[in-house]
Amino acid sequence: xxxxxxxxxxxxxxxxxxxxxxxxxxxxxxxxxxxxxxxxxxxxxxxxxxxxxxxxxxxxxxxxxxxxxxxxxxxxxxxxxxxxxxxxxxxxxxxxxxxxxxxxxxxxxxxxxxxxxxxxxxxxxxxxxxxxxxxxxxxxxxxxxxxxxxxxx
Amino acid sequence: xxxxxxxxxxxxxxxxxxxxxxxxxxxxxxxxxxxxxxxxxxxxxxxxxxxxxxxxxxxxxxxxxxxxxxxxxxxxxxxxxxxxxxxxxxxxxxxxxxxxxxxxxxxxxxxxxxxxxxxxxxxxxxxxxxxxxxxxxxxxxxxxxxxxxxxxxxxxxxxxxxxxxxxxxxxxxxxxxxxxxxxxxxxxxxxxxxxxxxxxxxxxxxxxxxxxxxxxxxxxxxxxxxxxxxxxxxxxxxxxxxxxxxxxxxxxxxxxxxxxxxxxxxxxxxxxxxxxxxxxxxxxxxxxxxxxxxxxxxxxxxxxxxxxxxxxxxxxxxxxxxxxxxxxxxxxxxxxxxxxxxxxxxxxxxxxxxxxxxxxxxxxxxxxxxxxxxxxxxxxxxxxxxxxxxxxxxxxxxxxxxxxxxxxxxxxxxxxxxxxxxxxxxxxxxxxxxxxxxxxxxxxxxxxxxxxxxxxxxxxxxxxxxxxxxxxxxxxxxxxxxxxxxxxxxxxxxxxxxxxxxxxxxxxxxxxxxxxxxxxxxxxxxxxxxxxxxxxxxxxxxxxxxxxxxxxxxxxxxxxxxxxxxxxxxxxxxxxxxxxxxxxxxxxxxxxxxxxxxxxxxxxxxxxxxxxxxxxxxxxxxxxxxxxxxxxxxxxxxxxxxxxxxxxxxxxxxxxxxxxxxxxxxxxxxxxxxxxxxxxxxxxxxxxxxxxxxxxxxxxxxxxxxxxxxxxxx
Numbered sequence: 001x002x003x004x005x006x007x008x009x010x011x012x013x014x015x016x017x018x019x020x021x022x023x024x025x026x027x028x029x030x031x032x033x034x035x036x037x038x039x040x041x042x043x044x045x046x047x048x049x050x051x052x053x054x055x056x057x058x059x060x061x062x063x064x065x066x067x068x069x070x071x072x073x074x075x076x077x078x079x080x081x082x083x084x085x086x087x088x089x090x091x092x093x094x095x096x097x098x099x100x101x102x103x104x105x106x107x108x109x110x111x112x113x114x115x116x117x118x119x120x121x122x123x124x125x126x127x128x129x130x131x132x133x134x135x136x137x138x139x140x141x142x143x144x145x146x147x148x149x150x151x152x153x
Numbered sequence: 154x155x156x157x158x159x160x161x162x163x164x165x166x167x168x169x170x171x172x173x174x175x176x177x178x179x180x181x182x183x184x185x186x187x188x189x190x191x192x193x194x195x196x197x198x199x200x201x202x203x204x205x206x207x208x209x210x211x212x213x214x215x216x217x218x219x220x221x222x223x224x225x226x227x228x229x230x231x232x233x234x235x236x237x238x239x240x241x242x243x244x245x246x247x248x249x250x251x252x253x254x255x256x257x258x259x260x261x262x263x264x265x266x267x268x269x270x271x272x273x274x275x276x277x278x279x280x281x282x283x284x285x286x287x288x289x290x291x292x293x294x295x296x297x298x299x300x301x302x303x304x305x306x307x308x309x310x311x312x313x314x315x316x317x318x319x320x321x322x323x324x325x326x327x328x329x330x331x332x333x334x335x336x337x338x339x340x341x342x343x344x345x346x347x348x349x350x351x352x353x354x355x356x357x358x359x360x361x362x363x364x365x366x367x368x369x370x371x372x373x374x375x376x377x378x379x380x381x382x383x384x385x386x387x388x389x390x391x392x393x394x395x396x397x398x399x400x401x402x403x404x405x406x407x408x409x410x411x412x413x414x415x416x417x418x419x420x421x422x423x424x425x426x427x428x429x430x431x432x433x434x435x436x437x438x439x440x441x442x443x444x445x446x447x448x449x450x451x452x453x454x455x456x457x458x459x460x461x462x463x464x465x466x467x468x469x470x471x472x473x474x475x476x477x478x479x480x481x482x483x484x485x486x487x488x489x490x491x492x493x494x495x496x497x498x499x500x501x502x503x504x505x506x507x508x509x510x511x512x513x514x515x516x517x518x519x520x521x522x523x524x525x526x527x528x529x530x531x532x533x534x535x536x537x538x539x540x541x542x543x544x545x546x547x548x549x550x551x552x553x554x555x556x557x558x559x560x561x562x563x564x565x566x567x568x569x570x571x572x573x574x575x576x577x578x579x580x581x582x583x584x585x586x587x588x589x590x591x592x593x594x595x596x597x598x599x600x601x602x603x604x605x606x607x608x609x610x611x612x613x614x615x616x617x618x619x620x621x622x623x624x625x626x627x628x629x630x631x632x633x634x635x636x637x638x639x640x641x642x643x644x645x646x647x648x649x650x651x652x653x654x655x656x657x658x659x660x661x662x663x664x665x666x667x668x669x670x671x672x673x674x675x676x677x678x679x680x681x682x683x684x685x686x687x688x689x690x691x692x693x694x695x696x697x698x699x700x701x702x703x704x705x706x707x708x709x710x711x712x713x714x715x716x717x718x719x720x721x722x723x724x725x726x727x728x729x730x731x732x733x734x735x736x737x738x739x740x741x742x743x744x745x746x747x748x749x750x751x752x753x754x755x756x757x758x759x760x761x762x763x764x765x766x767x768x769x770x771x772x773x774x775x776x777x778x779x780x781x782x783x784x785x786x787x788x789x790x791x792x793x794x795x796x797x798x799x800x801x802x803x804x805x806x807x808x809x810x811x812x813x814x815x816x817x818x819x820x821x822x823x824x825x826x827x828x829x830x831x832x833x834x835x836x837x838x839x840x841x842x843x844x845x846x847x848x849x850x851x852x853x854x855x856x857x858x859x860x861x862x863x864x865x866x867x
Contacts (some may be wrong), residue, residue: 012698013349017401022423028376028419033368034361037420038493039574043803044562046493074361094351094769097777098218099358100493100542106359132803134493134543135218136780138814140773 003067006049007032008076011097018064025063026073034103038132047130048104049073055111056132074103082114082148089148095136097121106129109145184375189526194615200229202280204397206306206320208235213245213252213260214267216354216415217541217548218777219832221267222709224351227766228271231345232279232338234303235319237353244538259618260517263549264629265733265830268766272828273337280335282326289325290317340764340825349769354540365541367497369510371567374499377560378423378571379414381580384796385655386437389413393431404425404765407563414560420571423470427573439655444586447653447793448484451588454609455482459649460625463635466643468594472601475594479683483591483672487791488584488661489806494542495577498557501567506533507558508567512541514548522551526558545781546660549617550582578806579798583791583799584661585611585653587668591676599684600694604641606672609649611658625650626670629660633669633837638702639677639695649847655796662781666732666837671786671858674728674841678848688727689715701761701824702729705738708820709759713740719850722746723754726845730838733830735762736822739779741815741842745850749865751781751784753815753843758835760819763826771831775819778835784809790859 002015007030021040026032026049029039035058038046042057049058050072072083077083086109089095096102105128112119112127119127133141180655201209210229226240245252245260252260255270266506282304290308291298294315301310310315340347357363371561382388392413394406395742402422407414415426472478499510500523513519516538523534572580587610594603614627621627626648636644652658661667681691696703706729710716715725723744730737744757756779765771788807792799800806836845844855847864855863 016419016421017425019425020419024376024419024421027368028421031370032361033364033370036493037367037495037571039803040424041574041802041804044493044574044808079358090359091351091355094355094773096218096352096355096358097220097773098493098541098543099354099363100365102358103361128811129813130809130810132493132808134545134781134808136777136784136809136814137773138548138780138809138811139776139817141811142814 004064005063005066005071006069008073014063016103019062022049022061022063022066022071023058026058031074033071036100036103037081038101038104044101045108046101046104048107048131050107050111053111055108059113060140074107075107080110081113083107083110085148085151086110086113086144089144093140093144093147095137095140095144097137100130101133105133105141109141113145113148119145175710177294187861200233200278202282202319202323204320206318207241208233208239208306208319208345209241209243211243211245213254215244215512215538215541215544217262217512217514217544218766219774220352221262222354223350224268224766224770225271225275226353227345227350228275229279230842231343232276233283235306237345237350239306242353245516247516247536249517252517255785257618259515261515261549262544263514263546264664265832265834269734269827269830276337277335280337281332284332284335285326285329286319286322288329289322293317293325293850346764347768350767357715363540365494365542366499366510367494367542367571368536369499369539369569371499371508371510374567375416375418375564376420376571377407377416377568378420378425378427378573379412379560379576380427381412381576382433382434383579384434384436384439385657386439387411387796388435388437388697390433390435396429397426400429405564406430407560409559412556416560416564416568416569417711424573436796442655442796443794444487444792447586447656448588450653451586451609451651454649454651455588455590455607457649459607459609460623462626462631462646462648464645465641467564468603468605468643468645471643472592472594475602477595477596477599477683478592479595479679480592481679481856483589483675485587485668486789486858487586487656488785488789489578489581489791489800490545490547490661491578491808492543492545492547495574496547496553496572497570498553499567499569500557500561502527502558502561504682506535508532509536510539511536511554511557511750512539512548513551513554514541514544515551518551519554519632524556524597526555527562527840532810536584545662546664547581550659552582560741573800574803578800578802582657582659584667584705585613586659589672593674593676593680595680595684599686601641601680602643604644606645607647607649608634608672609651610668611652611721612650613658613660615650617660629665631665631669633666633730633732634673637673638699638729638736639692641695648683656793662778663833663837665731666730666833670728670730670732670837671840671844674730675844675854675856677728678841678845679854682848692727692729699731701736702731703821705729705736705759705761708822709738709740709757712759712818712820713742713757715740715753722850724846724849726842726847726849726853728838728842728845730834732837733834734827735760735829735831735834737834737838739838739842741846742841743846743850745847745864747866749862751787751847751860751864752813755818755841756839757818758820758838760834761822761824762831762834763824763830764828765821766828768821771821775835778833779817780809780814781841782839783815783837783843786843786858787858788859788861790861795840
């Protein structure tokens with residue numbers, strides 16, 4: 001049935017089954033391809049978005065569960081202070097390689113930084129271990145989060 | 154893979170469309186010298202300078218994270234005297250002749266050789282263009298070209314203060330003869346090469362705008378996902394699609410001989426439809442295949458003589474005089490690529506043509522596959538290449554293109570075929586498993602007198618580049634097993650090509666060395682242990698004739714605090730490697746828990762890759778390659794039971810994650826030698842450093858990968 005979603009501050013209406021994962025609504029129905037498909041089982045974090053500011057895996061989040069909530073994707077994360085800092089840190093430290101997982105990494109890192117402006121190594125482990133990077137950019141992701149944190153709020 | 158770089162090259166200029174200056178360059182194909190049919194003197198890249206001043210470089214190599222879209226433009230920009238920001242990049246279209254990789258003879262990005270192949274010709278292309286632009290300016294001003302200089306996309310005439318942008322000179326430059334033998338800058342004159350240039354693709358990769366193959370959205374595109382025969386070689390027996398067709402937004406079910414696809418408005422519906430299909434398979438001849446049968450086959454084969462890959466001296470007589478003898482067998486498993494971007498390809502097949510949207514490492518082959526599948530002539534197949542969300546060799550294959558085209562032939566309009574992660578892992582083309590027999594004889598001081606290595610497994614080259622497979626050998630499968638850095642007075646290496654039944658094999662990051670370096674460096678460690686010598690000192694004593702290898706070993710050992718005491722359960726291991734024309738040593742420091750859990754705490758890597766183009770990329774590729782190697786060494790294994798791949802997603806084909814990632818330190822040796830490859834070398838050197846560290850920590854020698862729980866106290 002038709003669902004009304006609030007994505008990056010805009011109301012969007014889609015007509016899909018209630019159990020359709022949000023990932024496919026974003027990518028295929030609305031053409032917002034910045035959010036990536038990696039596993040379909042919430043094992044890799046490539047599809048991470050924010051729902052009411054919290055990181056969620058859109059590949060297992062049914063569209064019905066997101067109705068009425070604030071959905072934020074990589075396309076609009078620069079509008080948040082933490083998101084902007086994380087993106088800049090990723091550029092400053094040259095974090096991405098193939099880049100495919102980085103939308104999800106940035107969404108997870110942004111949520112971490114927004115919640116904990118000065119994350120410890122174990123905070124980073126806890127927040128980021130759900131995001132797989134096959135290029136192994138972990139060393140730079142960790143450094144990137146610390147770099148962003150140093151810039152303060 | 155060892156390749157010969159000495160090839161004739163020449164430059165040619167012609168008027169580009171729109172009145173711009175076009176510099177094409179041609180190089181001979183590498184395999185001509187080895188008897189491979191290759192088109193000699195065919196262009197493989199070009200520069201275009203528009204009258205608008207835009208400098209466009211058509212990239213014959215695809216960007217899959219390795220930084221080629223920055224380092225390749227650096228070569229041109231250096232000599233052309235333009236800023237990197239002034240360069241715009243275009244993907245090269247499929248064209249096996251114009252865009253052949255000079256070291257492979259086919260249009261492909263692989264084997265860590267983009268910089269190696271482009272180092273001279275691309276700088277020459279830049280220098281030639283710059284020389285012609287300077288001449289054009291000098292002619293217009295009626296001054297001596299020597300009194301002009303190029304800088305930041307302009308030609309300056311200092312005595313009069315005049316300047317002209319390249320774009321304003323492009324049309325005139327096309328009228329000039331192409332200079333021969335343009336002088337290239339001396340390394341001391343480099344402004345860009347050797348500096349940590351910012352990647353040109355980063356901004357688009359942090360805001361979601363980078364477009365990968367999976368993001369292609371031609372108008373009207375439908376989304377399909379598929380189930381392929383779970384046993385390689387099987388076929389579809391029957392399909393009940395009544396429930397699948399009832400799923401909202403499912404549009405069509407496509408049945409192929411060995412696969413079934415569900416076409417829908419979106420992937421959510423396609424997946425739901427796929428789950429609702431009832432498919433009966435005819436499993437075919439490999440229905441009972443399991444991994445152990447394949448290993449047994451290799452083990453048995455390795456008892457026979459193989460093709461001699463290298464022989465030095467006489468190991469039989471040397472063995473007879475040895476004081477100590479060491480023997481061991483090694484095994485490495487099948488591995489999946491598991492690129493983060495699952496396999497996908499979008500295709501639109503019409504009666505008179507076919508269009509493909511894909512990220513592929515071998516674009517010419519992608520085009521040929523679509524032409525072959527549709528029966529259309531090559532020039533009726535248009536391929537749009539994209540950024541690649543992880544290649545690692547997987548996208549040197551065209552099976553995904555063929556599949557998409559097969560499906561698209563039954564669909565009206567464009568269709569994007571996206572593989573689920575399960576399909577991606579269970580229908581990969583795998584890094585082959587190998588079985589190795591090692592034996593060595595040591596003299597009274599423990600030094601190796603004789604070294605024997607015989608191994609059995611698949612040759613990917615024999616399928617992928619048949620002309621390069623000769624007399625039972627190919628340059629990839631043996632790389633890392635032969636022409637070792639060590640002085641071994643008697644050495645004998647044999648290879649037996651044995652193809653596993655029912656399991657497709659393919660290149661996997663670090664290719665031949667991914668297997669050989671593990672075996673060679675592990676066995677070298679065994680020899681050091683047998684000789685009761687320190688693993689670094691033992692290797693060092695064999696490196697007098699390989700100063701670059703010796704230097705990286707010494708540097709890595711020093712930086713890693715080799716020899717300093719470590720707590721119980723912690724150990725350091727070393728590996729030395731010469732592969733992809735790069736010298737490398739790694740020291741891994743691992744901690745082994747009683748239950749066998751291995752934590753890699755730190756990896757120190759010293760590298761001599763010759764002249765460094767972009768040190769930032771070298772660092773990044775080593776961090777990346779090391780994580781890739783550690784991931785596979787610790788856990789990577791694809792197994793088959795009843796003909797089916799047992800792993801399916803990241804829960805049972807596990808990746809190293811943030812909480813497990815070691816600290817990685819990279820030290821680059823300054824060198825003026827020709828550049829070596831960087832994309833893969835870090836991977837192959839990582840496994841033996843890690844397993845040798847486990848030996849140091851626990852006394853357990855890991856002779857079979859993955860490590861899994863082999864280090865547990867029993």
